[in-house]
Amino acid sequence: MNSRDAILSRIRAAQGRAGAPSAPETAAVATYIAAHPSGPRPPSDWDPLQRLRERALSLTTTLDEVADLAAVPAAVARYLRNNQLPLNAVCWAELAALDWTSAGLQIEARETHGNDLVGITGAFCAIAETGTLMLLSGADTPGATSLLPETHIAVLPRSRIVRGMEDAWALQRAECGADAMPRAVNFISGPSRTADIEQTLVLGAHGPYRVHLVIIAA
Template identity: 55%
Template sequence: MSARDDILARVRAGVGKGDADARRAAALARLQAGQSGPQPTLTGDLVERFCAKAESLASTVARVDGYAAVPAHVAEWLSARQLPLQAVTALDVAGLDWAEAGLSCHSGVAVDADPVGISGCFCAIAETGTLMLLSGPATPASVSLLPETHIALVPAARVVATMEDAFALLKAERGALPRAVNFVSGPSRTGDIEQTIVLGAHGPCRVHLIVIGENS
């Protein structure tokens, strides 16, 4: 037995958790059973609800007909707020014609100097106005977390009702979890100092969502 195994064995014994294999098997069986607790019944259009909930969380939201309209909208939105027309894009959205709209973009991992990050999303959750983002070679998490401004492209057809629906879609399409799953519900915020809400404390201080197309 290695020193690591010896330490973990003593920890398990100390907390009364001896049979790790049996507990792991029970947890996997429960996950595979697909059991879930009560879920709300959402009425009305899911995309409209998502947009309303996202705006209530201090995100700004716009809707466009298709991906071709996205670069011009981004340039207009940034210019209206006197923000730099420079951005880092995740690889899954790098193919749009950003230069034609007057934007200077590079793709890949974000760095401190990047003022704007533009990403797609795996799906969006209508119940809470939340984005579900998956990390991967084409979708580095830094693009949505490091720049002061995060712009996310949200296909209307990828808006689901609840968090449970989002995880079910992930399981159906990907099978296994990626290295990280990030949920974005508006700009970063904290109320640690005098219980005053401050945006941008641990991430973007602005989140702009561009909903593309109609709900299917």
């Protein structure tokens, strides 16, 4: 008997069942998964944008709000200059067409190879309950852009703010397909951190030191 069958038959023996899983057993599991009910959620009597703002700030994510997509380069340039950060960056393909040059920025739409100091991404959505960004990896949305640079800037339309993680999954099912999953779903809640040394909080353990969120109103 191979390891797989040995483990599975040990499990069944321990549960007092013999042979392969019966039709009712597999049906019960399939039914539960198909229904995927949500569990109890904490009360959410707050305004999503307001809540996202509060939670993000408490995670030391900084925020900016602009009127439309065309205003993003100027907002990014302002943030980088105010924080004395480099004015060149890599970005996701979807942001390549913005007029970065007029804002005085040098932005390349490509994957990062580890030396870039600023990475600019979009986001699938943001979760107000926890101040979290949800990013889906793909050919045009590489995960490393939000991870390797010291500064991560995310651009998000206000309409993409959901209340809880359940709503984020529902949106992902609706837009990508019930069974579709990207290679990586990354939930990001503020800059990288560690408290491994004497329980002292330090930002920028391996990932970004700074996360900045630009919300587009329209």
